[in-house]
Amino acid sequence: MSNWERLVWNQRDALLSGLGVTLEICLLAFVGAIVGGLLLCLVRLYVAPLRPLAILLIEFFRATPIFVQLMWVNYVWPEVLGWPNTFFTAGWVALALQSSGYLAETFRTGIEAVPRGHREAALSVGMSRALIFRRIVMPQALLTAAPSLVNQFTVVVKSSTLVSVITVPDLMFQSQKIVNVWYEPIEVLTATAAIYIALVFSISQAGKYASDWLRRTYGLQG
Amino acid sequence: MSEALKQSLDLALFWEYRAVLLSGLLFNAGIFACAGLAALVLGLAAALLRLSSARPLRWIGTVYVELFRNAPDYVMLVWVHFVLPLLLGLALRTRIEFHPFLSAVVALGLVYSGYFAETFRAGIQSIPKGNIEAGRAVGMSEALILRRITLPQVVRRMLPEGLNIFISLFKATTIVSLIAVPDLMYRVSMVTQQEMQPLPLYTGAALTYFAIILVVATLLRWAGDRWSRSVLA
Amino acid sequence: MTEPPCIRVVDVHKKFGPLEVLKGVSFDVHRANVVTMIGASGSGKSTLLRCINYLEVPTAGAIFIDGESLGFREDRTGRRTPRPLREINRMRRDLGVVFQQFNLWPHMTVLGNIIEAPIRVLGMSRKDALQVAGECLQRVRLSDKANEYPARLSGGQQQRAAIARALAMSPKVLLFDEPTSSLDPELTDEVLNVMRELAEAGTTMIVVTHEIGFAREVSDRVLFLHDGSIDEDGHPDQVFTAPRSERCRQFLAKYLK
Numbered sequence: 053m054s055n056w057e058r059l060v061w062n063q064r065d066a067l068l069s070g071l072g073v074t075l076e077i078c079l080l081a082f083v084g085a086i087v088g089g090l091l092l093c094l095v096r097l098y099v100a101p102l103r104p105l106a107i108l109l110i111e112f113f114r115a116t117p118i119f120v121q122l123m124w125v126n127y128v129w130p131e132v133l134g135w136p137n138t139f140f141t142a143g144w145v146a147l148a149l150q151s152s153g154y155l156a157e158t159f160r161t162g163i164e165a166v167p168r169g170h171r172e173a174a175l176s177v178g179m180s181r182a183l184i185f186r187r188i189v190m191p192q193a194l195l196t197a198a199p200s201l202v203n204q205f206t207v208v209v210k211s212s213t214l215v216s217v218i219t220v221p222d223l224m225f226q227s228q229k230i231v232n233v234w235y236e237p238i239e240v241l242t243a244t245a246a247i248y249i250a251l252v253f254s255i256s257q258a259g260k261y262a263s264d265w266l267r268r269t270y271g272l273q274g
Numbered sequence: 275m276s277e278a279l280k281q282s283l284d285l286a287l288f289w290e291y292r293a294v295l296l297s298g299l300l301f302n303a304g305i306f307a308c309a310g311l312a313a314l315v316l317g318l319a320a321a322l323l324r325l326s327s328a329r330p331l332r333w334i335g336t337v338y339v340e341l342f343r344n345a346p347d348y349v350m351l352v353w354v355h356f357v358l359p360l361l362l363g364l365a366l367r368t369r370i371e372f373h374p375f376l377s378a379v380v381a382l383g384l385v386y387s388g389y390f391a392e393t394f395r396a397g398i399q400s401i402p403k404g405n406i407e408a409g410r411a412v413g414m415s416e417a418l419i420l421r422r423i424t425l426p427q428v429v430r431r432m433l434p435e436g437l438n439i440f441i442s443l444f445k446a447t448t449i450v451s452l453i454a455v456p457d458l459m460y461r462v463s464m465v466t467q468q469e470m471q472p473l474p475l476y477t478g479a480a481l482t483y484f485a486i487i488l489v490v491a492t493l494l495r496w497a498g499d500r501w502s503r504s505v506l507a
Numbered sequence: 508m509t510e511p512p513c514i515r516v517v518d519v520h521k522k523f524g525p526l527e528v529l530k531g532v533s534f535d536v537h538r539a540n541v542v543t544m545i546g547a548s549g550s551g552k553s554t555l556l557r558c559i560n561y562l563e564v565p566t567a568g569a570i571f572i573d574g575e576s577l578g579f580r581e582d583r584t585g586r587r588t589p590r591p592l593r594e595i596n597r598m599r600r601d602l603g604v605v606f607q608q609f610n611l612w613p614h615m616t617v618l619g620n621i622i623e624a625p626i627r628v629l630g631m632s633r634k635d636a637l638q639v640a641g642e643c644l645q646r647v648r649l650s651d652k653a654n655e656y657p658a659r660l661s662g663g664q665q666q667r668a669a670i671a672r673a674l675a676m677s678p679k680v681l682l683f684d685e686p687t688s689s690l691d692p693e694l695t696d697e698v699l700n701v702m703r704e705l706a707e708a709g710t711t712m713i714v715v716t717h718e719i720g721f722a723r724e725v726s727d728r729v730l731f732l733h734d735g736s737i738d739e740d741g742h743p744d745q746v747f748t749a750p751r752s753e754r755c756r757q758f759l760a761k762y763l764k
Contacts, residue, residue: 167608167610169606169608169610170610170612172562172604172606172610173604173606173610173611173612173669173672174612174624175562175596175599176560176562176599176602176603176604176673177599177600177603177623177624177628177672177673177676178596178597178598178599178600178624178628178676179596179624179627179628180592180593180596181592183627183628187623187627188612191614192612192613192614195614268658269656269658270613270614270656270658271613271656271657271658271659
């Protein structure tokens with residue numbers, strides 16, 4: 053029996069379960085990042101008294117490395133806030149915080165990129181400001197931001213490998229466990245690397261197709 | 275809860291160990307410098323491969339870029355540190371071990387060369403063909419055109435994107451603690467084990483990185499803007 | 508004519524910082540009239556048009572739509588209070604605007620663009636809005652492009668779609684801000700033809716334009732603006748053949764060369 057068979061194929065259940073955890077944590081983190089990013093962006097743009105706080109948070113989440121944020125959320129938050137209470141939660145929260153900083157800026161760029169004329173046309177047919185924001189500005193901003201959103205998702209997937217450090221049983225964790233048991237890293241780690249690369253590559257490609265389709269249909273984002 | 279909050283904001287412990295902790299940053303800086311240089315050089319080479327007229331060269335360039343651009347930093351780090359020495363050892367029939375510093379430089383250098391390659395390629399392709407044709411028309415060699423016409427413009431156009439990649443690289447150096455390079459995070463975890471007080475230490479680390487990156491990023495952007503404007507036509 | 512003017516502009520001034528762009532402009536527009544505004548760039552004609560629907564707020568002076576002031580409310584004692592944005596929006600429904608940059612919303616089809624305001628602002632049912640949209644598209648001869656996204660249309664088609672969008676609100680007055688200036692020369696005719704038909708059908712129109720030929724043929728009245736004031740105001744026959752103002756004469760000489 054070759055090492056490939058012994059270490060990779062026979063362990064596929066563990067590896068697949070790890071992949072499942074990875075995807076789970078990434079999706080949770082991404083949704084959290086979109087919510088957090090939108091919140092930060094809207095507060096920054098439209099809630100004047102809280103603007104400095106929003107900007108501070110955005111810069112903080114963007115400037116601190118994900119590994120540092122992960123340690124911080126995992127070790128400091130439970131003591132101070134009493135939460136998160138599982139490693140899994142700490143994992144996706146840290147990932148979400150990191151990406152929310154970037155997405156806040158992405159959304160802001162998207163909103164500010166909506167041409168003034170579109171707002172004026174909406175004003176000229178008597179639309180209220182709330183209506184304009186909901187029907188004209190946000191849809192265009194989201195369409196413009198879509199490629200950046202996909203890109204940020206790949207960043208989340210790549211960063212998620214670090215949650216193995218706080219013992220979340222993702223793909224990286226499972227493959228390292230196999231290495232620690234059998235002391236033969238070559239096959240397992242190469243297979244794991246290949247899986248991650250393939251995953252990120254597929255997401256990127258899908259994003260590119262979507263972005264091209266968007267540009268052809270709506271003529272947005274140069 | 276407020277006791278814990280007080281504790282984490284009371285950075286006295288971090289301050290006490292500051293010499294040990296902050297000297298760890300030297301490792302971050304060193305890896306950043308070496309990996310950054312490697313990433314620039316390899317990235318440029320890969321970009322040129324992707325733009326060459328020979329199909330097999332283009333293919334090699336594309337495979338290289340897609341391989342490393344899509345690889346997570348941590349996975350590459352672990353693979354370079356644990357697998358690559360074994361593979362080389364098998365090939366050379368001897369036992370090879372990588373110093374963690376080397377592994378870090380190689381792993382991060384490869385991954386970030388992928389990002390630089392894409393940036394360079396986009397930049398080179400955005401130079402209007404007319405500029406290059408004008409160079410050919412006055413008899414400049416391809417190498418000369420690259421050096422005097424293409425690259426200066428590429429650098430100027432891709433400066434903001436390039437700076438962002440460098441900033442990401444610096445942030446990425448924090449993971450080298452995981453293969454026992456004694457950088458800031460490694461020393462923080464060591465001191466934590468000793469003193470059993472993670473709060474001020476991890477908070478201090480977060481604030482330190484925040485301060486450094488904010489300052490450096492702002493400085494770099496300011497310097498980049500000034501340089502762009504002074505040299506830009 | 509005993510009917511009150513559709514639009515009355517009274518002594519409107521507009522300053523941008525220290526720069527005064529409109530220096531006391533007054534004129535009336537009556538129902539079914541077509542008024543064209545011509546003048547050099549920077550003369551303030553676009554600013555004036557944008558003041559009429561309060562996209563720009565005049566620093567002094569007043570705009571009256573069908574006798575009601577746009578900027579303020581006047582009660583029986585003559586006291587004035589500034590009008591809230593909500594009410595200005597309501598009054599804006601009576602003024603359709605066609606912009607130089609078309610400003611079609613790219614994430615909606617042509618049809619979507621046209622029915623958006625009737626449904627969301629006028630509260631029309633979707634069925635009714637679609638019917639109105641269909642009629643408007645027919646008037647601008649764009650029915651076959653109803654389900655296309657603006658990105659797929661030529662400039663002339665986009666501008667005609669924009670006209671249909673403005674028409675769908677059944678406005679009292681249509682304001683045109685240099686509608687053909689962004690178009691390639693071959694495409695201006697299709698838009699001008701539509702505008703001509705609208706004028707012949709009795710639409711009240713205020714048009715800012717460089718198309719002197721169009722202004723001459725279609726307008727009932729021509730205003731020549733220079734440096735923020737109306738320098739010449741009269742019937743096209745008079746303004747174009749025998750302008751009283753010297754600056755107007757010079758301007759026309761350059762254009763009709």
